[in-house]
Amino acid sequence: MENTVEIYQEEKELRGKRLAAYAESIQEKVQKDSEQIIKILVEERYRQKKTQQEMADITGVRASNIARFEKASRVPTLLMLEKYANALEKHIEIRITEGK
Numbered sequence: 001m002e003n004t005v006e007i008y009q010e011e012k013e014l015r016g017k018r019l020a021a022y023a024e025s026i027q028e029k030v031q032k033d034s035e036q037i038i039k040i041l042v043e044e045r046y047r048q049k050k051t052q053q054e055m056a057d058i059t060g061v062r063a064s065n066i067a068r069f070e071k072a073s074r075v076p077t078l079l080m081l082e083k084y085a086n087a088l089e090k091h092i093e094i095r096i097t098e099g100k
Contacts, residue, residue, distance in 0.1 A: 030075050037081065037092070038072040044088050058087040 045055060052070070056063040061083060069076055069084065078094060085092045 027075070034075050034081075035072040038070065038076065041081075041084055041088060041090070042070050044090060048088060050088070055084065055087050059083040 052063050052066045055061075055066050059066070061069075061080065066084075069080055081092055
């Protein structure tokens, strides 16, 4: 019985480590993808000659948060991506695909 508990605990720890590694790889991919999307959107903002303050006025998001969003240092919320894209009259489609 004691051996079974030890085996269970070891398997549980291994599952936890695998899950943490998987979650980390997903987070890295999402960060990379969102950085690319934000870069494209910021380039579009420059092309349309809109300031961060104008984006803030259109989206209802504070200019300081617009600036943080544009740095792409964190994964943005889907709502923020949508508001920013809509302010530029762009459409964002979110698709989940299997990675290989």
